[in-house]
Amino acid sequence: MNPMTLQPTPAQAWERLSKGNERFVQDNLAHPNMDKDRREKLRLGQNPIAVVLACSDSRVPVEHIFDAGLGDIFVVRTAGEILGEEVMGSVSYAVNSLDVPLVIVLGHEGCGAVAAAVEALDGGDLPDDHQRILIERVAPSILVARNEGKTKSFEFERRHAAETAAQLIQRMPKLGQKSAEGTVGLVAARYRQDTGAVETVATYGGVDEQRTVATINPDTPAAP
Numbered sequence: 001m002n003p004m005t006l007q008p009t010p011a012q013a014w015e016r017l018s019k020g021n022e023r024f025v026q027d028n029l030a031h032p033n034m035d036k037d038r039r040e041k042l043r044l045g046q047n048p049i050a051v052v053l054a055c056s057d058s059r060v061p062v063e064h065i066f067d068a069g070l071g072d073i074f075v076v077r078t079a080g081e082i083l084g085e086e087v088m089g090s091v092s093y094a095v096n097s098l099d100v101p102l103v104i105v106l107g108h109e110g111c112g113a114v115a116a117a118v119e120a121l122d123g124g125d126l127p128d129d130h131q132r133i134l135i136e137r138v139a140p141s142i143l144v145a146r147n148e149g150k151t152k153s154f155e156f157e158r159r160h161a162a163e164t165a166a167q168l169i170q171r172m173p174k175l176g177q178k179s180a181e182g183t184v185g186l187v188a189a190r191y192r193q194d195t196g197a198v199e200t201v202a203t204y205g206g207v208d209e210q211r212t213v214a215t216i217n218p219d220t221p222a223a224p
């Protein structure tokens with residue numbers, strides 16, 4: 001337990017980050033928690049309100065998108081937000097040792113890893129170096145989406161974020177238990193470059209009152 005402050009609930013943490021993203025969308029950044037006092041206070045320890053697994057894409061800088069500051073977000077980034085042991089170790093540290101109440105898997109518009117996986121499934125060449133792992137870890141999400149009749153890149157990007165969040169729950173028993181209890185919330189989301197908005201794809205655990213499980217929002221308008 002971190003003695004610095006009480007943690008927000010999963011819903012409160014998501015609301016705070018959503019409001020930060022709204023400011024980003026409106027070009028009205030507050031740049032919270034970026035001053036000298038905050039920096040010095042954090043020498044005593046960290047108490048982030050969320051862990052975000054995002055793509056490494058240079059156009060998806062997590063703290064900027066959520067208008068967050070020092071010590072606010074525990075960030076893990078891999079190309080295509082793919083999972084591996086190191087990623088899950090980092091997520092576990094945040095959730096189980098820092099008591100972070102919210103996990104966000106953040107995909108994005110124009111993801112190169114998703115596009116490469118689609119291309120490979122369509123008969124394109126597989127990379128012959130370490131990039132091959134990107135295809136291997138994203139392709140199953142594309143297959144799931146295609147089985148649902150999805151054909152567009154934004155649909156693949158959404159499905160990949162949701163599949164990755166679902167995998168985190170399945171492969172991390174403690175996280176799965178906390179999600180089921182509602183003490184940790186999970187959000188699968190997709191960042192849109194056109195508007196700057198983070199669109200919710202699916203929620204799990206203690207994020208909303210209904211405790212929706214893996215609901216893909218059918219009302220979200222078509223995206224580029």
Ligand SMILES: [Zn+2]
Nearest residue numbers: 055057111112
């Ligand atoms: Zn990407």
